[in-house]
Amino acid sequence: MKKLLFVLFLLPGISLAQNHEENIQSIFNLELTKGHTYENLRYLCKDIGHRLSGSPQAAAAVEYTRQLMESYGFDTVYLQPVMVPHWVRGGKDEVKIVNSEKLGTVDLHALALGNTQGTGSSGLVGEVVEVQGLGGLRALGEGAKGKIVFYNQPMDPTKVNTFQAYSGAVGQRGSGAAEASKYGAIGVIVRSMSNRIDHIPHTGNQRYNPDFPEIPSLAISTQDAELLSELLKEQSDLKVFLKSQGEMRGQVLSYNVIGEIRGAERPDEIIAVGGHLDSWDVGEGAHDDGAGCMQAIEVLRIYKELGWKPKRTIRAVMWMNEENGLMGGREYARVAKEKGEKHIAAIESDSGGFLPIGFSSTGTETQRSKLASWRDYFTPYNIWKLDVPGGGADIGPLRDQGPILIGLHPDSQRYFIYHHTAADIFEAVDQRELELGAAAMTALVYLIEQEGI
CATH class of the missing domain: 3.40.630.10 (Zn peptidases)
Structure with missing residues (x-):
């Protein structure tokens, strides 16, 4: 049988x-x-x-x-x-600190976020203002006008489930440019969505609001985000150069x-x-x-x-x-x-x-x-x-x-x-x-x- x-x-x-x-x-x-x-x-x-x-x-x-x-x-x-x-990404993405009194010019590890509107071949330069996520942007309000908004909310390291940590921070990547544009920002830098401090930049999707200008949005590595944040504490008029040739076809x-x-x-x-x-x-x-x-x-x-x-x-x-x-x-x-x-x-x-x-x-x-x-x-x-x-x-x-x-x-x-x-x-x-x-x-x-x- x-x-x-x-x-x-x-x-x-x-x-x-x-x-x-x-x-x-x-x-x-x-x-x-x-x-x-x-x-x-x-x-x-x-x-x-x-x-x-x-x-x-x-x-x-x-x-x-x-x-x-x-x-x-x-x-x-x-x-x-x-x-x-x-x-299409369209070329090399660049984020560069241009006027640090401490370090001079500093190239950061960067990737444009998906679907981002590029800066054009000339790039753009602006003063940087740091916020902790979308809540920090709302608290800043009109202080973002004419500035490059730097979202620096990290993934919560105390979350053992890293997807929960990701969910808690990723809003600044997905909606960061759309929200900053409402307040007149000219560009966005986002801390990479990673639970490790290193030099690897992370891309990812972002969405625009059709009622506001489409401003360029790039991510920088977590280690460079830490550096940029420290330099901003010492120098409030820090400026950054952004370049992306991203294009939606x-x-x-x-x-x-x-x-x-x-x-x-x-x-x-x-x-x-x-x-x-x-x-x-x-x-x-x-x-x-x-x-x-x-x-x-x-x-x-x-x-x-x-x-x-x-x-x-x-x-x-x-x-x-x-x-x-x-x-x-x-x-x-x-x-x-x-x-x-x-x-x-x-x-x-x-x-x-x-x-x-x-x-x-x-x-x-x-x-x-x-x-x-x-x-x-x-x-x-x-x-x-x-x-x-x-x-x-x-x-x-x-x-x-x-x-x-x-x-x-x-x-x-x-x-x-x-x-x-x-x-x-x-x-x-x-x-x-x-x-x-x-x-x-x-x-x-x-x-x-x-x-x-």
Whole structure:
């Protein structure tokens, strides 16, 4: 009898025996011995590189992931058209202290923020005024007029969850230029969003208010932010030169890339698992979010290699344009609603390819209780946090359609060393940690497609 069950277990298209512990162990064993995630990420990072929406590299990444999923024999692979913003950096970004009585001229490590309006080729010079976040700007008020506003609120080092620390400080990056422009500022400098003091500048998205002028906005490294702050304490008329040639070139056609394995019993119930294919135009987008994309593809590949046929449809989605617009996630949700598709769960990996320790989620009490009830299946793999609130940016637009939104929750301590920087390269990803994340996502998809949620 045991021999017969073993044969049935391996035959393609045969429904799974209800032994969750053994099946989950099969997932981890396969990924940790014969996984493809790491080598697929290597190609994405090294042969294609960074992938800002609208760039040739983004187009190459679309074609690569389409062909990759087709090569694995998924039931359906297709491109979903989406219009995305096309912003280009346009040249070297510069921030330079020009009149320090103590140090003279000092070049700072800088990156223009995404979607920023450039200074033009001549740059601009202005006096600097320091504030602690958006609250500090409001307190300064008209004192910002004609000045370059320097936002210097650090990420809170006492927050063990670094994503909480990021959330507490990132408002000055996302809205800093728009808010400073209301008070007549001519430019903005933002302390990089990092929990480490170093010389690496971090870019990231920022949004303008259409009712006020679009002023240039650049980030400087945390170490340079500390230096600038100290110099301002000694010299209130400190001046800084800014130069950025960033330019928004309208919208261009791009694609979400989608592959799926149809469910054998309830094909109309969809489990989406994915990451965002675009990345910033520095580094290689390895942790953010090449890792998540390759982990999502690996979920379906593992099913194919094990010869498993899911009860419900599993769909891998490579969303485009999370970084500077979220147009891919919004379009995916719009099309799903228009088609009347029923997503029961959406899982996103967009917190880096680090050691997985759990899953975050947003959903009903019933949905989240079901997720938490599976904890014992994951604890043998040191994955134990299943009650963390959260989800993911690209899956957020699906929320009003009723699925539980789930995010892979890795250890977050190193993420903001690499996030949105030139240091986010393939070599920064550990193979075993990446593969453990892919296996964890596959195990969760397996439980959902077998039991529902």
